[in-house]
Amino acid sequence: GWVECVGHADRACYDLDVHGKVTKTPMLATLKLDKSKEIEVAKLKFDRKLLGKAFKKDQRIVSGALEVLGEKWEDFEPIATALESDGKATVDGFEVTKDMVSWTKAKKKVHEIKFTPSVIEPSFGMGRILYSLLEHCFYQREGDEQRCVMKFNPQVAPNKCAIFPISSSPEMNAVVDEIAADLMNSDISTWVDKSGASLGRRYARADEVGVPFAVTVDFETLEDHSVTLRERDSTVQVRLPREEVTKLIFEIVHGKTTWEKIKEKHPIVRVGDEGEAAPVEGGAKTVVEGTIRGKFSRPAEKIL
Numbered sequence: 001g002w003v004e005c006v007g008h009a010d011r012a013c014y015d016l017d018v019h020g021k022v023t024k025t026p027m028l029a030t031l032k033l034d035k036s037k038e039i040e041v042a043k044l045k046f047d048r049k050l051l052g053k054a055f056k057k058d059q060r061i062v063s064g065a066l067e068v069l070g071e072k073w074e075d076f077e078p079i080a081t082a083l084e085s086d087g088k089a090t091v092d093g094f095e096v097t098k099d100m101v102s103w104t105k106a107k108k109k110v111h112e113i114k115f116t117p118s119v120i121e122p123s124f125g126m127g128r129i130l131y132s133l134l135e136h137c138f139y140q141r142e143g144d145e146q147r148c149v150m151k152f153n154p155q156v157a158p159n160k161c162a163i164f165p166i167s168s169s170p171e172m173n174a175v176v177d178e179i180a181a182d183l184m185n186s187d188i189s190t191w192v193d194k195s196g197a198s199l200g201r202r203y204a205r206a207d208e209v210g211v212p213f214a215v216t217v218d219f220e221t222l223e224d225h226s227v228t229l230r231e232r233d234s235t236v237q238v239r240l241p242r243e244e245v246t247k248l249i250f251e252i253v254h255g256k257t258t259w260e261k262i263k264e265k266h267p268i269v270r271v272g273d274e275g276e277a278a279p280v281e282g283g284a285k286t287v288v289e290g291t292i293r294g295k296f297s298r299p300a301e302k303i304l
Contacts, residue, residue: 004128005128005129005131005132006122006123006124006128007122007123008120008121008122008123009120009121009122009123010118010120010121011118011119011120011121012118012119013116013117013118013119015119015121016116016117016119017116020116027116027117028114028115028116029114029115029116029117030112030113030114031112031113031114031115032111032112033110033111033112033113036109036110036111037109037110038107038108038109038110039072039073039107039108039110040072040073040074040105040106040107040108041070041071041072041073041076041105041106041107041108042069042070042073042076042080042103042104042105042106043070043103043104043105043106044066044067044070044101044102044103045101045102045103046063046066046100046101047099047100047101050097050099050100051063051100054097054100055094058094061092061094062091062092062094062096065091065092065094066079066091066096066101069091070103073105076103079091079096080103083096083097083098083101084098133156134150137150137151137152137210138150138151139151147204147207148207148208149207149208149210149232149233150207150208150209150210151210151232151233152210152212153212154212154213154252154253155253155254155255157210157211157212158189158209158210159189159190159191159206159209159210159211160183160188160189160190160211160212160213160249160253161183161188161189161190161191161211161212161213161214161215161245161249162190162191162192162193162202162206162211162213162214162215163176163179163180163183163190163191163192163193163214163215163216163217164176164192164193164194164199164202164203164214164215164216164217165194165216165217166199166216166217166218166219167219168194168196171222172217172218172221172222173194175217175221175222175242176192176194176217177192179215179217179227179242179245179246180192182245182246183245183246183249186246186250188246188249188250188253191206191209191211193205193206199216202214203230203235206232207232210232211232212231212232212233212252213229213230213231213232213249213252214229214230214232215227215228215229215230215245216228216230216237217242220239221242225241225242225243226239226240226241226242227239227240227241227242227245228240228269229245229248229262229266231259234259236259236263236268237268237269238262238263238266238267238268238269239266239267239269240262240266248262
């Protein structure tokens with residue numbers, strides 16, 4: 001179906017007319033004319049005694065309504081015709097008789113025109129704007145409709161970075177707390193998930209709420225003080241020293257660097273649910289591989 005994000009109501013002059021009547025304050029605008037012009041008006045003379053007797057406290061309302069109509073002969077002419085032919089006319093719900101008012105048609109030179117402005121009422125609710133933002137950012141991973149993602153720009157994402165330990169050991173949790181504290185000290189909103197769910201499931205949770213980056217603390221972190229940094233939309237991960245995490249996230253959030261530049265500088269890896277590093281296909285310049293002798297970086301593509 002359709003959801004209205006912006007509503008524009010043409011209220012004409014109704015709102016200002018009603019407000020003016022209730023507050024007894026004329027809600028009029030003035031248009032200054034470059035050159036004066038003559039208009040036809042109705043000059044009115046009231047029998048105040050008959051008006052007071054018939055309308056009592058409302059006599060000023062009735063006389064005011066007639067005076068407004070009298071400012072333009074074309075507006076007053078239907079009233080004059082009714083008074084001449086029927087001896088009475090209805091003005092704003094009041095029945096006026098011919099003996100209460102007399103009139104003459106005259107010409108008047110005017111230098112300005114007073115009128116009640118028409119009002120356009122636009123409706124921009126915060127809820128509608130937020131709905132539009134969510135609608136534009138939502139998508140599903142190709143080939144898996146259950147994996148939903150909010151593609152928030154890092155500058156507006158509620159949480160900029162998530163931090164996950166690969167296990168619940170005290171050593172890893174301590175590293176996670178240190179990285180989180182460092183990020184929050186730089187005013188970078190951070191989400192820590194130490195639950196026992198698989199790493200893939202925790203990545204999916206972060207994707208669903210639009211966290212653009214995720215740091216994983218794994219067994220290698222305890223050995224060489226490096227972590228993986230994952231980008232939400234591409235799911236590509238790089239390995240980098242933990243000391244550089246806060247600086248890189250801050251620079252991306254503030255538009256000082258890009259994810260593409262980070263990929264050029266750091267080796268690309270993919271970390272599985274158990275923390276193992278594996279090569280990544282798709283144009284990475286370097287990948288990290290492990291052997292019985294240790295881990296090393298090599299070009300992603302074979303050099304012939």
